[in-house]
Amino acid sequence: MSVAPLSSSPAFLNTGLPLFSDLAYKVRDLSADTVRFGRKELDLALVEMPGLASLREEFGASKPLSGAKIMGSLHMTIQTAALIETLVELGADVRWVSCNIFSTQDHAAAATVVGPKGTVEAPAGVPVYAWKGETLEEYWWCTLQALIWPDGSGPNLILDDGGDATLLVHLGYELERDGLMPDPSKAGSHEESIILSLLREIRQVRGDRFWHAMAPHIRGVSEETTTGVHRLYERQQKGTLLFPAINVNDSVTKSKFDNVYGCRHSLVDAIMRATDTLISGKRALICGFGDVGKGSVDSLRGQYARVAVTEIDPICALQACMMGLDVVRLDDVVGNVDIFVTATGNRDIIKAEHMLRMKHNAIVCNIGHFDNEIDIAGLDALRATGAVEKIEIKPQVHEWRFRDTTHGPKGGGHSIIILAEGRLVNLGCATGHPSLVMSASFTNQTIAQIELHKAAESYGDNMLARPSGTAPQVVTLPKHLDEKVARLHLEKFGAELTVLSKDQADYIGVPVQGPFKAEHYRY
Numbered sequence: 432m433s434v435a436p437l438s439s440s441p442a443f444l445n446t447g448l449p450l451f452s453d454l455a456y457k458v459r460d461l462s463a464d465t466v467r468f469g470r471k472e473l474d475l476a477l478v479e480m481p482g483l484a485s486l487r488e489e490f491g492a493s494k495p496l497s498g499a500k501i502m503g504s505l506h507m508t509i510q511t512a513a514l515i516e517t518l519v520e521l522g523a524d525v526r527w528v529s530c531n532i533f534s535t536q537d538h539a540a541a542a543t544v545v546g547p548k549g550t551v552e553a554p555a556g557v558p559v560y561a562w563k564g565e566t567l568e569e570y571w572w573c574t575l576q577a578l579i580w581p582d583g584s585g586p587n588l589i590l591d592d593g594g595d596a597t598l599l600v601h602l603g604y605e606l607e608r609d610g611l612m613p614d615p616s617k618a619g620s621h622e623e624s625i626i627l628s629l630l631r632e633i634r635q636v637r638g639d640r641f642w643h644a645m646a647p648h649i650r651g652v653s654e655e656t657t658t659g660v661h662r663l664y665e666r667q668q669k670g671t672l673l674f675p676a677i678n679v680n681d682s683v684t685k686s687k688f689d690n691v692y693g694c695r696h697s698l699v700d701a702i703m704r705a706t707d708t709l710i711s712g713k714r715a716l717i718c719g720f721g722d723v724g725k726g727s728v729d730s731l732r733g734q735y736a737r738v739a740v741t742e743i744d745p746i747c748a749l750q751a752c753m754m755g756l757d758v759v760r761l762d763d764v765v766g767n768v769d770i771f772v773t774a775t776g777n778r779d780i781i782k783a784e785h786m787l788r789m790k791h792n793a794i795v796c797n798i799g800h801f802d803n804e805i806d807i808a809g810l811d812a813l814r815a816t817g818a819v820e821k822i823e824i825k826p827q828v829h830e831w832r833f834r835d836t837t838h839g840p841k842g843g844g845h846s847i848i849i850l851a852e853g854r855l856v857n858l859g860c861a862t863g864h865p866s867l868v869m870s871a872s873f874t875n876q877t878i879a880q881i882e883l884h885k886a887a888e889s890y891g892d893n894m895l896a897r898p899s900g901t902a903p904q905v906v907t908l909p910k911h912l913d914e915k916v917a918r919l920h921l922e923k924f925g926a927e928l929t930v931l932s933k934d935q936a937d938y939i940g941v942p943v944q945g946p947f948k949a950e951h952y953r954y
């Protein structure tokens with residue numbers, strides 16, 4: 432592949448940005464103050480990220496990621512900046528985008544572009560294409576830029592959160608293979624029409640071998656979140672996965688920490704930053720009592736909200752009962768709740784018809800990965816008829832005022848407050864999880880990238896590079912590495928582990944040094 436020069440590349444949709452740009456990075460603000468702020472916060476974060484610091488110590492000299500070309504698509508926060516600089520210190524060549532239009536911290540993006548040794552005049556960090564408040568068109572443009580290296584080549588590894596980078600490569604390749612021109616008019620959603628427009632414009636400019644040239648070089652992907660992992664297993668089952676994947680989410684030290692304890696911190700952080708409303712005593716409803724739902728319940732209960740949940744799974748529902756929570760149906764309580772939070776990873780949880788019945792000024796937000804848990808499209812359709820008005824209070828906080836309802840002030844229309852336009856609220860309205868939690872997640876990510884770079888093919892072949900090879904698998908990291916990640920974070924808490932005697936170890940049937948649990952143990 433080669434990159435078309437800036438001038439000859441048409442602008443992508445309404446972005447005003449050349450489809451194939453030669454921009455070395457694109458962030459909101461590279462001023463000295465912003466870069467300094469980012470670097471100071473990065474320095475503070477690193478002290479709280481002992482797992483990453485320890486990997487830098489262990490592997491900084493041997494550089495196990497030399498030769499790795501990693502395209503990352505994961506919220507461009509301060510903690511992610513620490514991950515990126517760890518990957519670089521271990522030898523990788525990295526390019527980055529955010530995986531959500533609202534989640535970038537602009538000072539983190541700026542500090543990452545400049546790098547620890549660069550200056551504003553001569554940035555020497557990593558090419559980042561991300562800013563807070565991208566349009567969807569800009570978001571997908573950014574994803575494309577991060578996939579293309581200045582020499583025209585692509586990545587050999589992807590680090591994904593939610594699977595958007597993986598999706599673009601797979602979809603691009605499949606449409607080329609099937610000889611189909613990407614057709615935005617066939618899209619099922621606004622976002623899908625943008626993805627298809629991007630693929631169509633690439634086809635028009637670069638012909639039908641663009642993804643065929645890139646995809647065979649991608650040896651594997653490590654995936655951060657539940658929703659992205661779900662997409663990968665679906666592809667594995669259908670036999671359409673092109674390269675192996677490490678499921679980072681299901682490391683115990685990721686999903687049982689980040690998803691639970693991270694959300695415990697960051698959900699109320701987001702609601703408070705967005706609204707300053709009192710949470711204590713209010714009725715809150717969390718839809719979904721999985722890992723994120725459990726952390727979200729803890730978060731709101733920590734403020735003494737009166738919390739109920741909805742669930743489809745009897746085991747999770749029973750867990751909620753044992754926590755003293757009411758398990759209810761949304762339809763039965765919708766008019767009586769002050770704060771709604773979706774945490775299901777599923778679609779169509781809160782529909783426009785529910786929002787029509789909500790209390791005046793009820794707060795509605797989503798902490799799941801994608802924005803289809805809350806029916807913003809349905810609200811937009813009502814807006815087109817004039818039945819509801821959207822009023823910006825501040826970025827990522829909107830009042831939706833209904834015209835025709837009668838349970839608002841003085842018997843008029845009621846309003847609801849939607850946070851982060853239905854996108855994941857803890858990154859849209861706050862700054863995501865705290866560093867220590869993210870250290871565990873990103874230590875797993877770094878170990879996964881090292882493993883893929885060392886031996887991706889032991890988890891299956893790239894189906895394009897070796898069509899007769901072994902089908903690519905989705906795997907989790909072995910338990911001894913999960914325990915290692917936990918161990919690296921204990922000192923920070925001053926925790927002292929008890930050491931097994933040989934007799935004790937033999938009695939419970941584990942090695943003195945671990946692993947201490949069987950694979951089927953659920954924590």
Ligand SMILES: NC(=O)c1ccc[n+]([C@@H]2O[C@H](COP(=O)([O-])OP(=O)(O)OC[C@H]3O[C@@H](n4cnc5c(N)ncnc54)[C@H](O)[C@@H]3O)[C@@H](O)[C@H]2O)c1
Pocket residue numbers: 656657658659686689690693694718719720721722723724741742743744747774775776777780798799800801855856857858864
């Ligand atoms: N915002 C964040 O910081 C963050 C962090 C981690 C994961 N996530 C995302 O949050 C979402 C949830 O992740 P998780 O790890 O908790 O997944 P999970 O599978 O553990 O939990 C989801 C729960 O929702 C329930 N559910 C599904 N459909 C439902 C419905 N219609 N009504 C009620 N309940 C329903 C499921 O039974 C399950 O218990 C995913 O999209 C994930 O990617 C977000």
